[in-house]
Amino acid sequence: MKLQIVTLLAAALLAGCTTMTPEERRSADEETCRSYGFTKRNDAFAECLQRIELDRRAERRSQLDSMQFSRPMVVYRPVPVRVR
DSSP states (O other), X not given: OHHHHHHHHHHHHHHTOOSSOHHHHHHHHHHHHHHTTOXXXXXXXXXXXHHXXXXXXXXXXXXHHHTTTTXXXXXXXXXXXXXX
């Protein structure tokens, strides 16, 4: 339980440490598509950018799923009862 909380806090801290601005990420994605041989201002280039973004989103979903947040948290606190 404590490990999950520590992992969650670490993930939250690291999520705030983005190394690329959205503009830098877009530029890097465009460079990647150009390296594949696509040229700007055509459908194939736009599709390349779209696939990169979809892959990025799928990777994020996969990472979140692997953190096992789907299990409910169960809090157990015994209640003392007097026996007469």
